Amino acid sequence: MPTLDWIGKRAVVNHHKAVPYRLVKCDQELSAGAAGEGNLLVEGDNLHALKALLPYYGGKVKCIYIDPPYNTGNEGWIYNDNVNAPEIKRWLGQVVGKEAEDLSRHDKWLCMMYPRLVLLRQFLSKDGSIWISIDDNEVQNLRALMDEIFGKQRFVATCIWQKRYSRENREAIGDVHEYLVVYAENPELFKQSRNRVPLTEEQAKIYKNPNDDPRGRWRGIPMTAQGYRPNQMYEIHTPAGVVHKPPEGRCWSTIEPEFLKLKAEGRIYFGKDQKSQPSVIRYLSEVEGFVPWTWWPHDEVGHTDESRKEVQSIFGTQTAFDTPKPTRLMKRVLEIATNPGDLVLDSFGGSGTTGHAVLQLNKEDGGSRRFILVEMEQKIARDITAERLKRVIAGYGETPGSGGGFRYCTLGEPLFDERGQIAEAVKFADLAHHVFFTETGEPLPPVGRVVLCPPPNANKRRARSDAPYPRSPLLGVHNGRAIYLLFNGILDDKKPSGGNVLTNDVLKHLPPHTGPRVIYGTACRLSANRLKREGITFRQIPYEIKTE
Template identity: 60%
Template sequence: MPSLDWIGKASILNHHNEIPYRLVECNEVVGDLNAGNLIVKGDNLHALKALLPYYKGKVKLIYIDPPYNTGNEGWVYNDAVNSPEIKEWLGRAVGQEAEDLCRHDKWLNMIYPRLKLLKEFLSEDGSIWISIDDNEVHHLRTLMDEIFGVKRFIACNVWQKRYSRENREAIGDVHEYIVVYAMNPTLFKQKRNRIPFDEKQAKVYKNLNNDPKGRWRGIPMTAQAGHATAEQFYEIISPAGKVFRPSEGRCWSLSKATYEKFLSEGKIYFGKDGKSQPNVIRYLSEVQGVVPWTWWPHEEVGHTDEASKELLSIFAGTSGFNTTPKPTRLIRRILQIASNPGDIIMDSFAGSGTTAHAILAQNNEDNGQRKFVLVEMEDYARDITAERVKRVMQGYGSTLGIGGGFRYCELGESIKDENGALNPEVSAEVLAKHLFFSEYGVPLETKPTLPYIGSFNESGLYLFFDTFERKKLAKLLKDSNESRIVYAASCTIDPQKLKDAGITFRQLPFEIKDR
């Protein structure tokens, strides 16, 4: 398979593994504490690593809208990668091609470790959706093929971001892309939802006869006779006594038995006067919507102007957000296709918080209880990202709030300091969760009751902050007979005895694994 090479690639391949686990400090709550939503301020490389022990394999949908690398964004490539060519760039804004010949290399170095981490969050039926434009789409697709695998590619959707002509370029730029990969494409196809009808598509559904079951349309009851069975040729007598037979080369689309069932259920329509060709009644309420396709016109999902106005209306005319946000309708379309009530959704380039807004709006419509995890590194994470979400929840101007809540968090210190010592700020519960994740690679689902942390695949995990000695061993052996991993500051038990008892001892903090 062809692969992409760029300056710095060799240094970046394992960079995500070198990022230390840091604490996520959640000291502020807005609204309902138990809503399960999170907004984290911080560089997403660190934030994602810090969130991994809690969300690995649990996220159904990731939507990201990273810097497009247009040359005008002024984004800074600042990851602490230990290689001379990357150190040379650090902290310098990524500029126009002529000023900075490495701008595509930098972008690739920035996005690669983040995509590697994001992949870890996805559930087996999860998918990732990435907004991008022509500056990097070709690189992104090749990179995604490398990281996720070609077979996981689902679609490259085209979003019509403008509704008027763009006259500055030789050929006006009117679209962007939303690239989609799914962890399991077969499962994704089975489980993805159809797009609900909008009023334009639903217009053909009327209620000509005041049917109590609501709006419906008549579907002609004939079909090509090519593969018809004998059951599809019969005579139909309408309520007004008119006799119908399929014309030459045609058959009825329903077998006689099904036709009679439908007739008795009032699902066949012969026109107002009972003299017309039979039509099968399809109710709007029974139709699941249309299969998504790659063309996303602005009439259906909004445009950039709409998105800017949306944000301005929330902030009463001055948002202070200098990047163009996405329209809420666009993200809602993604949510409708690839998420269901109760799912966890992540956006690690959150910007003005459109993803959270869209989730709240979608939940409000289908009582969905979807949860969000947002990461934004700029200082406006509080004043714009979190503030927007708060206003949507609590109301703004004449718009009523739709309720909900979130925790606002910042990134704290690393679990271990640069000398390998345990950070005193780390609570016992956070450490326990971290140990569980680093041992078993899956998040701990229950609250630890120390010294017992939890079990996985018939292996129990324990944490003692002091010495692991005889009495503790005796108690452990009494409690259960599964194999155990014990973390403690020291151990006074003979190694052979530990082995006989099926216990693996790991010394704090030196033997904490960085997964």
């Protein structure tokens, strides 16, 4: 099988492991609306943000959408579309080293994308899908990267989005489209669970109700089919006494008993005069929508002009953000790939169109989808992404508010310092998430989980603001194994390091579990034999905590 290689590849294939797990800090002032609903906007480089969020959301995201830099080489915008952003340059210098000086623009793009896609894959749920906007600058490299990281067998489709409706005359062949490259963790499961595309009002126009049918709007589908089938060649008598036989070369589309049943249910239409050939009535309420296809025309999902106008209507100026996607395009992705209650991740947040579409769709169908957006540029994250979400939530111009809210987060220090010691700022809840995830590969189950950045009054009634809910050294049970953490005096021992050492007394106070137990603590006073008898695996903090 052909493989993709480029200068710098060796340096980045395992780089995601070296990225430290960081603390995620909530900024109450920059958050908005009902902040506890689970929506997050994280300011920071997505490489670090994704690693920090993994213990909380690994394997839980139903739909990832990303709109990474297209690598067009265009400079001078508010958002610089090539990979020469200072943060990325610094990162390439550090990770790829001296070799970075010889990298072409495509090498740099591949170096930037590789570790991010590796991390993104770890967020996808078993029935999840990832959608990537891209154009011809990098589409072939993206496909090769995705085949390598996700596997060829997970490819679903490349959709074509008609981004422009007017002719583009500057090029030899005018460029009016972009791509949406789609992969799914399990394409068969995705096929079974993805939704159909709802009809637009334009498409629904053919459904009418000329006879005030209480079952609503409908259309008549001629009851004939091509060919000759003996049991579909019967005579039909209309209420006005006209007798019909199938037209030349055709038969009825259904057998006689089925026709009579439909007629009894009032689902056969013979025209206003009750004399015409029969049609089967199909109600709009029964139409499930279309199976999605790869052609996404601008009249169905919007175009770049429309997205600029959206930015204008939200911010009062079109220049607030240069490369927004239309909200309708994002809504279409969400309609196909999510259901109410699902989690959506966009790690190249930009103007926040994905968050906007989630809020809007929830308002329309009463759903409770949640979003996580990541945006690297502080100015964009605060002045554009957060501001857009705030306006959508509260309403802008003539547009009523969607309701909802989001938490604004920044990235804090790494959980572990260069010597592998746990940073002072790390609280029980932070380490609990980390330990459970690295031990099991799953986020902490709901019973032990804390809301990422709980609101200030969430822990009022608890003695310590860093305590998870419920506050217990038993983090959770995974495949029959219970995971415990003794840290920060979780057992309320008054001594500074009290309760962090596994002693006879501490063991007596631990919530019971029948089955194997893994206990993390700073030291263990029990003998190897005793541990074996009790079915306990002891792991010493910090040395036996996985940091990769």
